[in-house]
Amino acid sequence: MDSLKIAVLPGDGVGEDIVPDVLPVLDRLAEIHGSVKFDWRRYDWNCRYYLEHGEMMPADGLDQLSDHDAIFLGAVGDPARVPDHISLWGLLIKIRREFEQVLNIRPAKSLKGIRSPLQDGNSFDFVVVRENSEGEYSQIGGRLGTGADEIAVQNAVFTRKAIERAVRYAYQLAASRAKKVTAATKSNGIIHTMPFWDEISQQVAQEDESITFDLQHIDALAANFITKPHTYDVVVASNLFGDILTDMGAAMMGSIGVAPAANLNVNGKWPSMFEPVHGSAPDIVGKGIANPMGQLWTAKMMLEHLGYEDMGEHLLGAIEAVLADGVKTPDIGGTATTGEVIAAVNAEIGS
Amino acid sequence: MDSLKIAVLPGDGVGEDIVPDVLPVLDRLAEIHGSVKFDWRRYDWNCRYYLEHGEMMPADGLDQLSDHDAIFLGAVGDPARVPDHISLWGLLIKIRREFEQVLNIRPAKSLKGIRSPLQDGNSFDFVVVRENSEGEYSQIGGRLGTGADEIAVQNAVFTRKAIERAVRYAYQLAASRAKKVTAATKSNGIIHTMPFWDEISQQVAQEDESITFDLQHIDALAANFITKPHTYDVVVASNLFGDILTDMGAAMMGSIGVAPAANLNVNGKWPSMFEPVHGSAPDIVGKGIANPMGQLWTAKMMLEHLGYEDMGEHLLGAIEAVLADGVKTPDIGGTATTGEVIAAVNAEIGS
Ligand SMILES: CC(C)[C@H](C(=O)O)[C@@H](O)C(=O)O
Ligand SMILES: CC(C)[C@H](C(=O)O)[C@@H](O)C(=O)O
Numbered sequence: 293m294d295s296l297k298i299a300v301l302p303g304d305g306v307g308e309d310i311v312p313d314v315l316p317v318l319d320r321l322a323e324i325h326g327s328v329k330f331d332w333r334r335y336d337w338n339c340r341y342y343l344e345h346g347e348m349m350p351a352d353g354l355d356q357l358s359d360h361d362a363i364f365l366g367a368v369g370d371p372a373r374v375p376d377h378i379s380l381w382g383l384l385i386k387i388r389r390e391f392e393q394v395l396n397i398r399p400a401k402s403l404k405g406i407r408s409p410l411q412d413g414n415s416f417d418f419v420v421v422r423e424n425s426e427g428e429y430s431q432i433g434g435r436l437g438t439g440a441d442e443i444a445v446q447n448a449v450f451t452r453k454a455i456e457r458a459v460r461y462a463y464q465l466a467a468s469r470a471k472k473v474t475a476a477t478k479s480n481g482i483i484h485t486m487p488f489w490d491e492i493s494q495q496v497a498q499e500d501e502s503i504t505f506d507l508q509h510i511d512a513l514a515a516n517f518i519t520k521p522h523t524y525d526v527v528v529a530s531n532l533f534g535d536i537l538t539d540m541g542a543a544m545m546g547s548i549g550v551a552p553a554a555n556l557n558v559n560g561k562w563p564s565m566f567e568p569v570h571g572s573a574p575d576i577v578g579k580g581i582a583n584p585m586g587q588l589w590t591a592k593m594m595l596e597h598l599g600y601e602d603m604g605e606h607l608l609g610a611i612e613a614v615l616a617d618g619v620k621t622p623d624i625g626g627t628a629t630t631g632e633v634i635a636a637v638n639a640e641i642g643s
Numbered sequence: 644m645d646s647l648k649i650a651v652l653p654g655d656g657v658g659e660d661i662v663p664d665v666l667p668v669l670d671r672l673a674e675i676h677g678s679v680k681f682d683w684r685r686y687d688w689n690c691r692y693y694l695e696h697g698e699m700m701p702a703d704g705l706d707q708l709s710d711h712d713a714i715f716l717g718a719v720g721d722p723a724r725v726p727d728h729i730s731l732w733g734l735l736i737k738i739r740r741e742f743e744q745v746l747n748i749r750p751a752k753s754l755k756g757i758r759s760p761l762q763d764g765n766s767f768d769f770v771v772v773r774e775n776s777e778g779e780y781s782q783i784g785g786r787l788g789t790g791a792d793e794i795a796v797q798n799a800v801f802t803r804k805a806i807e808r809a810v811r812y813a814y815q816l817a818a819s820r821a822k823k824v825t826a827a828t829k830s831n832g833i834i835h836t837m838p839f840w841d842e843i844s845q846q847v848a849q850e851d852e853s854i855t856f857d858l859q860h861i862d863a864l865a866a867n868f869i870t871k872p873h874t875y876d877v878v879v880a881s882n883l884f885g886d887i888l889t890d891m892g893a894a895m896m897g898s899i900g901v902a903p904a905a906n907l908n909v910n911g912k913w914p915s916m917f918e919p920v921h922g923s924a925p926d927i928v929g930k931g932i933a934n935p936m937g938q939l940w941t942a943k944m945m946l947e948h949l950g951y952e953d954m955g956e957h958l959l960g961a962i963e964a965v966l967a968d969g970v971k972t973p974d975i976g977g978t979a980t981t982g983e984v985i986a987a988v989n990a991e992i993g994s
Contacts, residue, residue, distance in 0.1 A: 369831075376831040377838070385832075409870045411760055428799075433835030442803045444839035448779075452793045480720075480727040481736075481886065484784030487728070488795035511886045515894035518869065519760045535832065535862045536887065543866035 294328045296598060299360040299563070304338045304379070305572025306582035307366020313634045314587050318595075321603050321641060328600060333360070339370035339379050348382030354390050358562055362594050363387065365567035366587065370574060384567070388424055391562035393555035394454060395461055396422040396534060397593070398569060400541030400551060405615035406624045408546050416521030419465060420541060422534025423458040424555060426451060427485075429531045450485045450530070452492055457558070459496040462528035463503055472504045472525035473497070476513050476533040489530065514540060542569050547623040549583030552590035554597060566594040580629045583621040585611055588637060610640035645679045647949060650711040650914070655689045655730070656923025657933035658717020664985045665938050668958075669946075672992060676954050684711070690721035690730050699733030705741050709913055713945050714738065716918035717938065721925060735918070739775055742913035744906035745805060746812055747773040747885060748944070749920060751892030751902060756966035757975045759897050767872030770816060771892060773885025774809040775906060777802060778836075780882045801836045801881070803843055808909070810847040813879035814854055823855045823876035824848070827864050827884040840881065865891060893920050898974040900934030901966075903941040905948060917945040931980045934972040936962055939988060961991035 302311040315332055322328050335356070337349040348368075350356070357363060368384045369376055387393070401417035402408060426449055433446030459475065466473045475493040479486035490507055497505035508516065510533045516523065517540050529537055542551035551569035568586030576582055588611055595604035619636040620626025628636070653662040666683055673679050686707070688700040699719075701707070708714060719735045720727055738744070752768035753759060777800055784797030810826065817824045826844040830837035841858055848856035859867065861884050867874065868891050880888055893902035902920035919937030927933055939962055946955035970987040971977025979987070 377834050380831050381834065407762070409762055409765060411758070411762055414760060429832045429834075431834065435835070435839065440803060442839075444801045444836045446799050446833060446835040448797050448799065450795045452791060478883065478886075480731050481780045481883065482797060483728050483732065483780075483782065484786070484797040485795045488786065488793075511890035512899075514865065514887050515890040515899060518891060518894040519898075532829065532832065535829075536865050539862035539866040540869060543869040547870075548863075548866060 293326070295331050296328055296361045297331045297333060297359070299357050299363045300332050300334045301337060301363060301365045302334070303366040303368045303383075303572065304340075304370045305367055305574050305577045306570070307338075307368070307572055309577060309580070309582045309630060310584045310587045311364070311366040313630060314584060314591060317588065317607075317634060317638055317641070318591055320638060320643075321607060324641065324643065325600070325603050325606070328603075337383060338368065339374040342374050342379065342382070348379060348386070354387070357387065358391070360563050361598060362563050363565040364591070364594060365565055367568070367570060367572040369572045372574065385429070387565055388555050391557050391565065392425065392559060393557050393562075393565055394423070394425040395458060395556045395558060396424040397554045397556060398422060398534070398538040398541065398551065400538070400545055403545055403550065403612065403615050405618055405620065406546035406550070408544060410518065410521065410544055414521055416524065416544065418521070418524040418541070419469070419526050420534055420538045421458055421462040421465065421526060421528045422538060423454055423528075423530050424534075425531075426454050427531035448485050450488055455489055455492040456496055458528050459493045461558070462526045463496065463500055466503050466526040467500075470525035471502060474513065474524055474527045475505070475507045476510050476527060476529035476537065477507050478510045478533075480509060493528065510536070513537070517541070517544065538569055546625075547583060548586070549621065549623045550585040550589065552586055552593050554590070554593040556597070564597055566590045566597075580631065581622050582630050583623050584630050584633050585615070606641065610637050613640045644677070646682050647679055647712045648682045648684060648710070650708050650714045651683050651685045652688060652714060652716045653685070654717040654719045654734070654923065655691075655721045656718055656925050656928045657921070658689075658719070658923055660928060660931070660933045660981060661935045661938045662715070662717040664981060665935060665942060668939065668985060668989055668992070669942055671989060671994075672954050672958060675992065675994065676951070676957070679951060679954075688734060689719065690725040693725050693730065693733070699730060699737075705738070708738065709742070711914050713914050713949060714916040715942070715945060716916055718919070718921060718923040720923045723925065736780070738916055739906050742908050742916065743776065743910060744908050744913075744916055745774070745776040746809060746907045746909060747775040748905045748907060749773060749885075749889040749892065749902065751889070751896055754896055754901065754963065754966050756969055756971065757897035757901070759895060761869065761872065761895055765872055767875065767895065769872070769875040769892070770820070770877050771885055771889045772809055772813040772816065772877060772879045773889060774805055774879075774881050775885075776882075777805050778882035799836050801839055806840055806843040807847055809879050810844045812909070813877045814847065814851055817854050817877040818851075821876035822853060825864065825875055825878045826856070826858050827861050827878060827880035827888065828858050829861045829884075831860060844879065861887070864888070868892070868895065889920055897976075898934060899937070900972065900974045901936040901940065903937055903944050905941070905944040907948070915948055917941045917948075931982065932973050933981050934974050935981050935984050936966070957992065961988050964991045
């Protein structure tokens with residue numbers, strides 16, 4: 293039987309409330325399917341660790357993580373104690389970048405049992421492929437001048453390689469779905485990097501005419517997400533635009549608490565990282581009401597990535613059944629606790 | 644009686660369908676109120692002009708425009724014939740920049756008679772103050788390298804002056820509204836310009852504690868627009884973030900066709916420009932179904948800006964009454980033509 297070494301980083305806030313509870317669900321699934329065993333290795337690198345050690349992870353942290361089949365992350369950040377740019381760039385974004393997790397894959401779809409903020413009937417099922425390594429999130433920039441004359445500058449940097457990679461991945465994904473790719477742009481306002489993005493995505497599009505392709509400006513795209521979400525299949529977007537669109541997708545599902553994400557390393561050199569879209573939600577920590585569905589659905593993406601599609605489908609089926617049954621945390625209109633939702637998912641999985 | 648010289652630029656597409664029909668409505672209002680006369684001066688600078696003259700406006704175009712009390716614009720762009728960066732940067736953005744229209748004010752609120760894509764009961768009433776002169780929309784950038792190694796770079800540039808100005812304006816506006824300002828940021832991902840934005844907006848916020856202030860990351864803010872739009876009063880945002888949020892606001896109202904905007908010159912040196920949020924909509928040009936409500940509501944903002952609040956309120960009242968009566972173009976679920984909506988507004992205005 294395969295054994296999978298998984299680095300478990302609960303992180304901060306609700307990450308610590310949820311992640312430890314999710315692991316037994318996966319063990320149970322593994323037992324039922326009998327094809328794999330999980331070797332969980334927990335790393336408590338988070339803002340508490342930072343306050344004790346002055347860094348978000350040990351100096352050899354990346355080395356330690358590299359020796360795993362995947363990284364299963366909760367959430368990072370405790371802004372009241374540690375500035376976001378330290379916690380996020382010292383752990384989350386550091387891992388994304390150093391492990392070349394160049395794509396961030398975030399599905400969203402209407403779920404039975406959750407009241408969406410959209411009118412009934414506005415159902416949807418799309419995946420956002422977010423470029424995860426460059427673009428607007430750069431470390432290049434700074435300030436100049438003083439007092440009233442001070443300015444700040446930041447460079448957005450786009451490479452042909454990264455854009456091509458993201459658009460190609462979107463094409464692959466669309467081929468197994470509804471065969472439609474929409475690329476998010478803003479080339480009418482951002483006139484250097486975005487026309488570059490347009491050109492390259494149009495070039496990739498020409499290679500495969502079986503897929504319908506269009507470019508939409510991010511303002512119109514965000515508006516269309518609200519008014520006609522059913523028209524999207526795969527959306528490919530820059531780091532920033534992908535960030536915005538995926539939080540919108542999460543909101544459209546009814547709560548950021550249910551949305552999953554995969555940070556994919558595609559060259560096979562380092563592990564990929566699986567983390568839900570939600571953050572550490574300091575306001576509800578320790579209350580037992582954090583929604584575990586985002587983390588569970590994220591686990592489904594991890595199982596799929598590791599080659600255990602059957603287990604992944606089994607888990608997603610259980611998630612959807614429990615939601616449809618109405619066992620829900622308060623963020624999606626229920627009264628269940630984190631533990632009660634987990635128990636219901638376990639029961640649904642069977643034995 | 645005052646006489647107002649207004650430069651009328653119908654522009655392209657539905658701009659040409661709508662703008663000429665809106666002017667008589669304003670003449671009628673002026674007649675009723677008896678305090679002002681409009682001196683409309685039409686300038687047909689648009690993509691057709693470009694195809695004939697190689698420029699979007701004559702060399703002395705800005706000079707000609709400067710001699711007006713305001714500019715009333717329809718829409719710009721005909722991407723099938725003229726690349727957007729030429730038409731938009733040659734006319735729309737050129738006027739915004741050269742006339743120092745440094746703020747773009749875009750209100751959005753739930754309207755009776757229009758089915759919103761949001762669930763019933765998600766009502767809202769907010770104004771976005773968009774920084775309109777700098778930020779992500781810069782002319783600084785370019786490309787480097789060839790073939791697979793090609794990259795593109797673009798600088799976002801933020802000045803203390805412009806950020807302060809936008810946040811101060813948001814504060815002024817909030818003082819006459821629900822006393823709440825939300826600043827859109829992304830300082831956890833965009834670590835040079837956005838922390839600068841945060842610092843300055845927090846400094847301005849400290850000057851007036853009667854207003855509730857918070858910073859929200861653009862991803863969360865976009866999600867919250869969908870799930871709890873009623874929590875916003877005045878939102879202040881960078882050029883790009885403001886662009887995205889205002890198209891969302893328009894979509895939430897039910898159609899981009901109803902959303903108004905004002906590009907404000909605040910130093911009194913040049914005219915301000917009033918243009919609806921929607922574009923030239925080449926797909927519906929000439930069909931007589933373009934929604935004139937965005938242009939009419941935009942006219943209301945112009946009247947207000949010129950000091951004729953009473954006329955503005957009268958016009959908005961008529962717009963809301965006609966919508967509530969169900970006289971609507973197809974984009975908002977009706978069957979009326981542009982002309983029928985205009986006629987209904989005229990009738991509602993009275994005589
Ligand atoms: C056409 C485009 C350049 C413009 C902008 O982004 O400013 C438009 O979207 C708007 O919001 O007025
Ligand atoms: C926390 C932040 C830096 C991060 C991002 O913008 O990438 C988050 O919003 C996300 O989407 O994972």
